[in-house]
Amino acid sequence: xxxxxxxxxxxxxxxxxxxxxxxxxxxxxxxxxxxxxxxxxxxxxxxxxxxxxxxxxxxxxxxxxxxxxxxxxxxxxxxxxxxxxxxxxxxxxxxxxxxxxxxxxxxxxxxxxxxxxxxx
Amino acid sequence: xxxxxxxxxxxxxxxxxxxxxxxxxxxxxxxxxxxxxxxxxxxxxxxxxxxxxxxxxxxxxxxxxxxxxxxxxxxxxxxxxxxxxxxxxxxxxxxxxxxxxxxxxxxxxxxxxxxxxxxxxxxxxxxxxxxxxxxxxxxxxxxxxxxxxxxxxxxxxxxxxxx
Amino acid sequence: xxxxxxxxxxxxxxxxxxxxxxxxxxxxxxxxxxxxxxxxxxxxxxxxxxxxxxxxxxxxxxxxxxxxxxxxxxxxxxxxxxxxxxxxxxxxxxxxxxxxxxxxxxxxxxxxxxxxxxxxxxxxxxxxxxxxxxxxxxxxxxxxxxxxxxxxxxxxxxxxxxxxxxxxxxxxxxxxxxxxxxxxxxxxxxxxxxxxxxxxxxxxxxxxxxxxxxxxxxxxxxxxxxxxxxxxxxxxxxxxxxxxxxxxxxxxxxxxxxxxxxxxxxxxxxxxxxxxxxxxxxxxxxxxxxxxxxxxxxxxxxxxxxxxxxxxxxxxxxxxxxxxxxxxxxxxxxxxxxxxxxxxxxxxxxxxxxxxxxxxxxxxxxxxxxxxxxxxxxxxxxxxxxxxxxxxxxxxxxxxxxxxxxxxxxxxxxxxxxxxxxxxxxxxxxxxxxxxxxxxxxxxxxxxxxxxxxxxxxxxxxxxxxxxxxxxxxxxxxxxxxxxxxxxxxxxxxxxxxxxxxxxxxxxxxxxxxxxxxxxxxxxxxxxxxxxxxxxxxxxxxxxxxxxxxxxxxxxxxxxxxxxxxxxxxxxxxxxxxxxxxxxxxxxxxxxxxxxxxxxxxxxxxxxxxxxxxxxxxxxxxxxxxxxxxxxxxxxxxxxxxxxxxxxxxxxxxxxxxxxxxxxxxxxxxxxxxxxxxxxxxxxxxxxxxxxxxxxxx
Numbered sequence: 001x002x003x004x005x006x007x008x009x010x011x012x013x014x015x016x017x018x019x020x021x022x023x024x025x026x027x028x029x030x031x032x033x034x035x036x037x038x039x040x041x042x043x044x045x046x047x048x049x050x051x052x053x054x055x056x057x058x059x060x061x062x063x064x065x066x067x068x069x070x071x072x073x074x075x076x077x078x079x080x081x082x083x084x085x086x087x088x089x090x091x092x093x094x095x096x097x098x099x100x101x102x103x104x105x106x107x108x109x110x111x112x113x114x115x116x117x118x119x120x
Numbered sequence: 121x122x123x124x125x126x127x128x129x130x131x132x133x134x135x136x137x138x139x140x141x142x143x144x145x146x147x148x149x150x151x152x153x154x155x156x157x158x159x160x161x162x163x164x165x166x167x168x169x170x171x172x173x174x175x176x177x178x179x180x181x182x183x184x185x186x187x188x189x190x191x192x193x194x195x196x197x198x199x200x201x202x203x204x205x206x207x208x209x210x211x212x213x214x215x216x217x218x219x220x221x222x223x224x225x226x227x228x229x230x231x232x233x234x235x236x237x238x239x240x241x242x243x244x245x246x247x248x249x250x251x252x253x254x255x256x257x258x259x260x261x262x263x264x265x266x267x268x269x270x271x272x273x274x275x276x277x278x279x280x281x282x283x
Numbered sequence: 284x285x286x287x288x289x290x291x292x293x294x295x296x297x298x299x300x301x302x303x304x305x306x307x308x309x310x311x312x313x314x315x316x317x318x319x320x321x322x323x324x325x326x327x328x329x330x331x332x333x334x335x336x337x338x339x340x341x342x343x344x345x346x347x348x349x350x351x352x353x354x355x356x357x358x359x360x361x362x363x364x365x366x367x368x369x370x371x372x373x374x375x376x377x378x379x380x381x382x383x384x385x386x387x388x389x390x391x392x393x394x395x396x397x398x399x400x401x402x403x404x405x406x407x408x409x410x411x412x413x414x415x416x417x418x419x420x421x422x423x424x425x426x427x428x429x430x431x432x433x434x435x436x437x438x439x440x441x442x443x444x445x446x447x448x449x450x451x452x453x454x455x456x457x458x459x460x461x462x463x464x465x466x467x468x469x470x471x472x473x474x475x476x477x478x479x480x481x482x483x484x485x486x487x488x489x490x491x492x493x494x495x496x497x498x499x500x501x502x503x504x505x506x507x508x509x510x511x512x513x514x515x516x517x518x519x520x521x522x523x524x525x526x527x528x529x530x531x532x533x534x535x536x537x538x539x540x541x542x543x544x545x546x547x548x549x550x551x552x553x554x555x556x557x558x559x560x561x562x563x564x565x566x567x568x569x570x571x572x573x574x575x576x577x578x579x580x581x582x583x584x585x586x587x588x589x590x591x592x593x594x595x596x597x598x599x600x601x602x603x604x605x606x607x608x609x610x611x612x613x614x615x616x617x618x619x620x621x622x623x624x625x626x627x628x629x630x631x632x633x634x635x636x637x638x639x640x641x642x643x644x645x646x647x648x649x650x651x652x653x654x655x656x657x658x659x660x661x662x663x664x665x666x667x668x669x670x671x672x673x674x675x676x677x678x679x680x681x682x683x684x685x686x687x688x689x690x691x692x693x694x695x696x697x698x699x700x701x702x703x704x705x706x707x708x709x710x711x712x713x714x715x716x717x718x719x720x721x722x723x724x725x726x727x728x729x730x731x732x733x734x735x736x737x738x739x740x741x742x743x744x745x746x747x748x749x750x751x752x753x754x755x756x757x758x759x760x761x762x763x764x765x766x767x768x769x770x771x772x773x774x775x776x777x778x779x780x781x782x783x784x785x786x787x788x789x790x791x792x793x794x795x796x797x798x799x800x801x802x803x804x805x806x807x808x809x810x811x812x813x814x815x816x817x818x819x820x821x822x823x824x825x826x827x828x829x830x831x832x833x834x835x836x837x838x839x840x841x842x843x844x845x846x847x848x849x850x851x852x853x854x855x856x857x858x859x860x861x862x863x864x865x866x867x868x869x870x871x872x873x874x875x876x877x878x879x880x881x882x883x884x885x886x887x888x889x890x891x892x893x894x895x896x897x898x899x900x901x902x903x904x905x906x907x908x909x910x911x912x913x914x915x916x917x918x919x920x921x922x923x924x925x926x927x928x929x930x931x932x933x934x935x936x937x938x939x940x941x942x943x944x945x946x947x948x949x950x951x952x953x954x955x956x957x958x959x960x961x962x963x964x965x966x967x968x969x970x971x972x973x974x975x976x977x978x979x980x981x
Contacts, residue, residue, distance in 0.1 A: 166965065168854070168855075168958075168965065168966040168968070169854065169902075170942070170946055170952065170955070170968070171899070171900035171901060171902075171952060171955075172900075172950060172952050173946070173949060173950065173952075174949065177946070177949060180942070180943060180946065180958065180966055181966075182960055182964055182965070182966055185611060185614065185960065187940055187942070187943055187958060187960075187966065188943060189943045189945045189946045217944075218943075218944050218945050218948075219943065219945070220943075220945050272945065
């Protein structure tokens, strides 16, 4: 099974994503509540794909993305965005995010996006 | 999704229990209570009295750690009290998450009584009849079918709480 | 999400987390509004909080909350980025608190299973107006608006959606391939303009030149245009059709791709001639983010993970389950070690093992109970908002001092304390603390003080609310009580303290003009009821002119108590040991009977009423003479009672179980607090001392 790391400061979002993927062949190997922990967990756990919230305390999603990409240029990161974050999403794309999804998103769409990113 | 599935099996359960009654006897009369409300039947247990309760509420019992109040159905129907013996049973019923044990002379059997065989009770002002929901015909016998809800929640009780 | 199965835990978490964030934000606002500007850390945090609430509510499709949160987030974005110099922070605070109140109300509706149907449009308009006022102060904002894609529409020329092939041109020789690609994205994938941007970003390395339609991917309409009409790219590259196709087909959220090779670069030249914004460095990133480069990830990481490990959140349901199981275990342990089968047997090794078991069970119990204990901090902090609102509305100046907020109380009880506390504080500010000018004429400091203190006292927690206001008006209270026929003690015998406590009687309210905040419907009697519902008590004291003290006494926990089991005939009762002062076998010389046949006990010169348990509860017993039985002296709320029973059975920790609902619905028996299972499986009724004392005095 492919391994996924959730990075989001909202416990609610972490649970939502976990719930959405529970019926699919994707294993949630970790949850990080801020970018810094996200980077650390990426290095330790080496997930196949990461969902990254953009706005977080300690280290935001863009910085974490850059740090992860610096560590692993092949890293597959999906940015999770809300409306009105165009500028940051753009920077994320430039910094190497594979793609992004916008809240609210549906389970099926989310799963398809992950599959596309993983190439399955 | 889980919710819907659960509801389905619950409905199914209720369907298979519909029209089935647990019958017990009190004196010369046979009564029936819908099986879907019955959670278990136990023999007589030591009863701890609770002060200031109406006469028909005998007290509480310890059922494997759960505390259940018990009601003497004879006294509830204002019939003369009969000493308990080794045939006396407690029928535990549960309605809307409230549990009560009914002390009855003895328990008989579970019978299915189709709707067509149930008629409305005679509208006499007699005491016991307010708790009868209907009269079920089984062969040549009749079973007085209890209205469990009324048995537990009769407004008569509200007056008592003011005491 | 509407197509998905939204389950309870998610909704619970949404509610829990959102409320927590709202409380955090409230504190920030109240702390900051007094200064001339909001601290930048506060602005950042508030921005993040609004952003999170926006996102979560969007996922749950609570759109009215989402749009309001978005407006508030926008506001703080401007504050953060522009740092406008002239902001009316008082007005800002009011607006924002109003916004939070709206969201709170919606969440309460959601919690109760109702529709979140509130309309925040008026508030959003006010926010927008405020937003425009502060935005106008700084020219930089126009850049950021385009990046955000939110407010003011750009003054750019209208997008040309199509191009027309004009006359044929002679082309310059070039070996480069020209391709035209038209991409369409999956429906509702969101931010199509940025997806298009992503495609461009992918191709930049591979192509010599490129143009695209729509040209301006920052334009607020571009997303919609692309969603409706697709995204068209013209590229000139050395790479082959296959290579370009391979890159493009990997685009995430791609619905359709059409890639055709151009014959010549005619298309290009044509397009080149039009004024197109060539996006060399297509990123118009708000400067803030560019600056936030990762500087010291190492340090931060370690710090962050340290905090992460020390706390986890657990569902209360699981804790309750754990509590129940431990409770059952206590009973089961008693059933084993005190089993009647073992009576009279000499079992030294068994006794030793049983003691060890007892020790471990006890420790386990203590630990589980401590898990459910929650500090009063959250509850106390909430009072800041209440205080702030009351002061603002009534133009009073009061400060709140908190002492002992680390004091812990059972989670189940905490929920019942907020409302009473809130009411008491409101009352204090409304009726207790005088207007600032009046305070000055009385020689008091202009700023009034309310002290909220919590401390442990035996098996209870005391919460004391002290104010330095004008105190209770004895005469007015007496008059009101007299008028309403609430006096139970003859007026000449009533003590001051008793007078003050009259305010807790139902039907009481001295204030003639029942104010919006305290008075009708939310009287002191309701406060009392709420406190009694958790087994606590309340008392008032006052010094006219100086202030008032209200003391709440709350039991530490409801679940397991230390009890003394007693026997009356065949019945068993349990008395909470915290209420027991002493027990002894009475001597007839100590018993007095008054003319009304009331029996009383003389103990060290003091006289106390005797309560015969077998009498009041009609229990059959042979022990009727005092000298055959035992007296247990109990005390509650400074009133003492002597309970007469057959004998003491023993002291033990008992698990409090409520009397069955059916019994409680039938009648609430005064003097019974609940029941418990003894070691031999029998049931013991737990006595409520307060109730018994009440019976006795009636």
